[in-house]
Amino acid sequence: MTQTRDVFQAIADPTRRQIIGMLAQKSLNVNTIAKEFDITRQAVSLHVQFLSDCGLIEIKQQGRERYCEAKLERLNEVTDWVNQYRKYWDHKFNSLDTYLAKIQKKKK
Amino acid sequence: MEKHNTFRQEDNILIHTRILNAPRELVWEVWTNPEHIKEWWGPDGFTLTTKSMTVKAGDVWDFVMHGMGRDWDNKIEYAEVKKPSLLSYKHTGEKSDDYNFTVTILFEEVEGKTLLTMKSVFKSKAIIDELNRQVNAIEGGKQTLNRLVDYVKTLVNQ
Numbered sequence: 573m574t575q576t577r578d579v580f581q582a583i584a585d586p587t588r589r590q591i592i593g594m595l596a597q598k599s600l601n602v603n604t605i606a607k608e609f610d611i612t613r614q615a616v617s618l619h620v621q622f623l624s625d626c627g628l629i630e631i632k633q634q635g636r637e638r639y640c641e642a643k644l645e646r647l648n649e650v651t652d653w654v655n656q657y658r659k660y661w662d663h664k665f666n667s668l669d670t671y672l673a674k675i676q677k678k679k680k
Numbered sequence: 681m682e683k684h685n686t687f688r689q690e691d692n693i694l695i696h697t698r699i700l701n702a703p704r705e706l707v708w709e710v711w712t713n714p715e716h717i718k719e720w721w722g723p724d725g726f727t728l729t730t731k732s733m734t735v736k737a738g739d740v741w742d743f744v745m746h747g748m749g750r751d752w753d754n755k756i757e758y759a760e761v762k763k764p765s766l767l768s769y770k771h772t773g774e775k776s777d778d779y780n781f782t783v784t785i786l787f788e789e790v791e792g793k794t795l796l797t798m799k800s801v802f803k804s805k806a807i808i809d810e811l812n813r814q815v816n817a818i819e820g821g822k823q824t825l826n827r828l829v830d831y832v833k834t835l836v837n838q
Contacts, residue, residue: 668710
């Protein structure tokens, strides 16, 4: 399936950038992350889920706690303009393919 | 079909190839008809209004993107048009002419599908390098990101 969430969306948000920054230093559980922010734990949890969906962090169950670990190698995808351009068009071609499938289905 | 989905840089040219599961005439149509192009062009979450579109060499596609709380004027000038196999246009941005680039799209038939080859030609390789550096230098958030990337690189190099 087409991946709808990517690294660019992940880093577009300041809260998520801050979470990545925290996790870059060490793995943390969601509660510890949430304490650093003025927003609700649920909101932080959604950001964490988003980062996980993008592959930027991995969530590991340890006993009763869920620990978040940064997968920083994925950040290398966004280090320069050429990569952004490539990613942008990869994504647009997916949209284009999906749209083509839709209009061909209608015709039949 | 995966082998058709490629990307590479050759000096001042960025080259994308992609196979699309549709006949060539239809793929041409969705690139050149305002009703179709608004369905897929532009960043996610943006909508598009075409002011005018004349797909002929020397003519333009004049359009507005709506997103992130404002309107973004865009103009694309067609350089070469050979229906249904070649479309070439020039991007003109707000920056100086140095940053403008020409995009050429080839549409080829492959087993009932369409192989798209998109070439983006920049004024020089130096311009691409400069764009890379600029993106690396963008404001606070990205700075944080760069520090993260540097940090990762030090880990990898150890």
